[in-house]
Amino acid sequence: MLDRRLTLLSFRRCTLLLIALLAVSLPAATTAAAQTTARAQPAVDVNPGLGLLFSAEDIPRIRANAEHPLFADYWQSQLDLDFSADNNFFREAFIYVVTGDRARGASAKRAVLAMTEEEYWNDFVDGEERLGFLKAGRLTAWMSLAYDWLYELLSEAEREKIRAAIAEKGCVPLYRSLYGFKYPDTVTGWSFASYAPRTPRYDLDMS
Numbered sequence: 001m002l003d004r005r006l007t008l009l010s011f012r013r014c015t016l017l018l019i020a021l022l023a024v025s026l027p028a029a030t031t032a033a034a035q036t037t038a039r040a041q042p043a044v045d046v047n048p049g050l051g052l053l054f055s056a057e058d059i060p061r062i063r064a065n066a067e068h069p070l071f072a073d074y075w076q077s078q079l080d081l082d083f084s085a086d087n088n089f090f091r092e093a094f095i096y097v098v099t100g101d102r103a104r105g106a107s108a109k110r111a112v113l114a115m116t117e118e119e120y121w122n123d124f125v126d127g128e129e130r131l132g133f134l135k136a137g138r139l140t141a142w143m144s145l146a147y148d149w150l151y152e153l154l155s156e157a158e159r160e161k162i163r164a165a166i167a168e169k170g171c172v173p174l175y176r177s178l179y180g181f182k183y184p185d186t187v188t189g190w191s192f193a194s195y196a197p198r199t200p201r202y203d204l205d206m207s
Contacts, residue, residue: 046097046105049151049159052144062098083107089115090142097149105153112146113158115139116165120193122173126180127188132173140170 047056054062066075083092083104089111096105115121122136132140147154147162154162180187 046100046149047152048097048148050148052148059098066098087111089146093146093149102153105150108146109150109153109158112143112150112162115143116161118169121169123193124177124190125193126176126190129176129188130169130173130193131177131180131190132170132175133177136170136173140166140174143170 046059048054065071078091079095081088081091089108092104092108092111095101096108120130121139122130122132124131124133143162143166147159147166151159180190
């Protein structure tokens with residue numbers, strides 16, 4: 001089973017890195033640190049499938065930003081993180097699409113496909129209907145972006161499987177929660193799910 005240590009902190013760090021590398025256009029870096037980072041990154045072209053956040057034309061700029069002294073140390077710190085310890089497929093998929101490191105891509109792909117096998121992405125229900133809150137939202141975003149960045153590594157059957165999981169385990173439960181917020185009279189009674197043994201059982205009335 002996929003390791004559960006996908007923390008909000010790691011998500012914020014990856015998101016900050018992503019935004020920074022995408023948002024700015026910086027002058028070429030010439031420092032030794034930047035040159036070392038550049039040599040460590042194979043210049044293999046990877047084409048995002050849908051271009052949700054960026055297209056293939058943007059990758060050289062993103063790679064150049066990663067090599068810039070302003071980001072080089074942080075970028076290297078992300079490259080040095082142990083995927084086997086945190087299973088952060090969002091980070092690994094992003095590193096793959098930027099660097100073309102197929103080992104990173106393969107690791108991210110395995111984790112993404114494992115996530116499609118998870119029975120649920122959140123631990124809350126409304127009656128018998130599954131709900132989606134913070135974790136489900138994060139996983140839906142991660143899975144959607146990883147799908148885009150890993151697109152060329154996925155077979156059509158794998159793409160279909162990922163799309164179905166995003167829809168059924170992410171989007172539908174999230175929509176159900178938002179609908180309940182907007183129309184509370186339709187809510188049966190939100191509670192922790194009995195099918196989630198890892199969730200501590202609290203005696204709370206969430207209706």
